[in-house]
Amino acid sequence: SQTIHQWPATLVQPVGSPLSLECTVEGTSNPNLYWYRQAAGRGLQLLFYSVGIGQISSEVPQNLSASRPQDRQFILSSKKLLLSDSGFYLCAWSVRGGRNEQFFGPGTRLTVL
Amino acid sequence: GENVEQHPSTLSVQEGDSAVIKCTYSDSASNYFPWYKQELGKRPQLIIDIRSNVGEKKDQRIAVTLNKTAKHFSLHITETQPEDSAVYFCAASMETGNQFYFGTGTSLTVIP
Secondary structure: OOEEEEEEOOOEEEEOOOOOEEEEEEEEOOEEEEEEEEOOOOEEHHHHHHHHOOOEEOOOOOEEEEEEEOOOEEEEEEEOOOHHHOEEEEEEOOOOOOOOOOEOOEEEEEOOO | OOOOEEEEOOEEEEEOOEEEEEEOOOOOOOOEEEEEEEEOOOOEEEEEEEOOOOOOEEEEEEEEEEEOOOOOOEEEEOOHHHOOEEEEEEEEOOOOOOEEEEEOOEEEEEEE
16 A cells, blocks of 8 residues: 655744755655645645656745655755745645545644744 | 635534535636545545546535536535534646645534
8 A cells, every 4th residue: 555754743943944854655656746835724735746756846936945856755845944934744646647636644844933 | 727716714514514615616627626624733635526527426424516617516514523523625636737726725613
């Protein structure tokens, strides 16, 4: 069966510090991978998605970036965090080709102080 | 790109009553419409989905209807129970593409 992992589970970082969140998927190959941000009381905002190694599409201009160094690894990064980067970050995967269920990771709660 | 709107943002119902959440979408190319449930502090999980070749789908107390002409779809929960309390998200996906567009969510509270 497929599983998706995210770490860390929670993170408290000062403004201006760097960020690296990691997501890995097991039990499947060539997945589509996604990063979402969920601000308090808000919906799911798609940040990045990837259909393959090294292929990243950005939905929203911001100070975040994403990378996919391996087929089942997706990393969200920032060089300098802003207060507005606080939120719940969710990684998700789906079968390539769309029109299928998205499976979400457990999420990372990021607080920028 | 696709734009998904969801209403209401909050909904309170008495236990045993029905709850209806509505979503509209803008791109007629979208043909897959899932609904996710997110309990407090947890990840969203798929509860039901519908594809554009059907107008209605039912799974026990949950049903989803789709009107492609009007570009809207709805989630219906009957005989609500306290454990139905959660945030519900609708989403739309295009036939050619890998992106899912989510609505802003509905916080449902079922009052015992």
